[in-house]
Amino acid sequence: MTEWSNVVLTTGASIRDAMRVIDRAALRIALVCDEQQRLQGTVTDGDIRRGLLVDCNMDDPVARVMNSQPKTARITDSRTQCLKIMDKYDLLALPVVNEWGELLGLETLHHALQPTKRDNPVFIMAGGFGTRLRPLTDHCPKPMLPVGEKPMLAHLIDRFIQLGFHRFYISTHYMPEQIRDYFGDGSQLDVSIRYVHEETPLGTGGALGLLPNDLPQLPLIMMNGDVLTKVDFTHLLAHHEQQGFDATMCVRELEHQVPFGVIESKDLLITGMVEKPTYRYRINTGIYVLSPDCVASVKTGVQIDMPTLLELRMEQQKKVGIYTSHDYWLDIGRMTDYQKAQADIHNFN
Structure with a gap:
């Protein structure tokens, strides 16, 4: 590009x-x-x-x-x-x-x-408890649960490395030593991995305030560590920069068909009937690109969720946009998702 x-x-x-x-x-x-x-x-x-x-x-x-x-x-x-x-x-x-x-x-x-080396920082949230996957997460943080032959977090980092990214920051909270012991400083993967630790959970956006001051002044990719995906992060980044956004949310289109006829009414009178309508929504994938200014706006120790942070940026007249991905994406939140990941991983690479 x-x-x-x-x-x-x-x-x-x-x-x-x-x-x-x-x-x-x-x-x-x-x-x-x-x-x-x-x-x-x-x-x-x-x-x-x-x-x-x-x-x-x-x-x-x-x-x-x-x-x-x-x-x-x-x-x-x-x-x-x-x-x-x-x-x-x-x-x-x-x-x-x-x-x-x-x-x-x-x-x-x-x-x-031969992908271009990219200095943009990648921030992965890996501190969740994974309560919906118990008892698997009783003794293992969710991002470290094996999918195929390696942890789901390793698949995610490998995806970034294939696309030329090499600066990683991982936020930890629950059983952080297992993540640190597995990845170390990233030297075995020929990348840099640094960690920030949440003593108390700070929400999906609060860990941004723990990032070091020497962060590269480039757009940062932030996402959850319990996702299996083939999203092309280079295209996501190019879209963010081309549009001049302050923040970009990666979304997917979801279709839901109601299996019954839907009736619209007013004052007991039918005003319309739609047989088995299909509704389309855009859902949040938990993947974002944030400008350096947006990252710096989160202060140390502040608890904040990403939707709230983006709303604050929009109130300040900042451009917050979307990028629609049609690539494979699986949020591994429930046991059925984890089982699907095990089946999908054989055709993943």
Whole structure:
């Protein structure tokens, strides 16, 4: 997704301009956009060669040789999905657009196979008691319960590492020594892991006030440690930065169909009837991206939940938005969830 802005051309550019961009940026592609940053087409050196063979001139508009129907990815597509598209169509690069066709980035085969190192801090909440999973959690913190061959928290950290993240902070409370003993300082994973401990539970957002002062001044990803997911955190982060949000909540769409006819009435009279309606909701996944200013707004020892923190930020006229994920996500809160995780993990990686 890096350096893509260097290969963007306007629709008024010439074929010569496209060749210079392709040669200078070494990404082997140029992206043609209109004034609203909507993707109009792509140009490769192969497109230019084919154009010259049919008597195009180097000063002709780039539109004469560009591919006006390029393959693209959505910001919500995972890295694996992008790789499948590139492999199917033999592509070295894949523009990333939103639902309106606006260019948001460029996924290249090189970067997809070798993810960029990301200095953004990752804060994982791992202090819960897991009471709904007793007796399994009587002697083990919930994030350390095994899913397959390793703890669920290890699966989560591995997911971040695969995407280039290497700065981790873990909040502990219940049986913290088991988490510390397993992960240590992260050196065995070639990452950094630091811990903050809640002497008393501070709510889903209060532990932010315990983070060290030397935290990188970059957007922070915060989430619960009892989740199994394939969310592409790089796309979540790119969306947060592209939109200029103060805080971003990752949500999922949930459908619920009422198995009966629903009757609407007023003063004993029927005003409407809907047979087995389907209602759609957006639910909170417990995954957030927070600006450094938002993180710093939580003071040490203050008890606060994340919804309350986000409401306070909105009252201060800060931009708080959503990112809708369609990737696999499982909140392991109940015994049935834990059993599902054991079944799903075989197809997880």
